[in-house]
Amino acid sequence: MSKLAEIEAAADALPVEQKQELMLFLARQLRAQGKLPEPRQFTREQIQSWIDEDESAMRRFRTIQTPRLGGSRLHK
Numbered sequence: 001m002s003k004l005a006e007i008e009a010a011a012d013a014l015p016v017e018q019k020q021e022l023m024l025f026l027a028r029q030l031r032a033q034g035k036l037p038e039p040r041q042f043t044r045e046q047i048q049s050w051i052d053e054d055e056s057a058m059r060r061f062r063t064i065q066t067p068r069l070g071g072s073r074l075h076k
Contacts, residue, residue, distance in 0.1 A: 011022060030036045 011019065014022065027036060031038070
């Protein structure tokens, strides 16, 4: 068995919290070696704009009238 396969098997056996810690560790290592771009930075205004847009879209979605299943009677 290769070392990578052993590491993968060990990582698979970790609890979720430790998997997250491992991912962050690997990301830090790759970033330090210049293998990953720096994290993207967003202003509060950009984030708020996305949230506002999403909430507006949700309001529009909720106003769409959809037929109710099983709620209508068939006329003979």
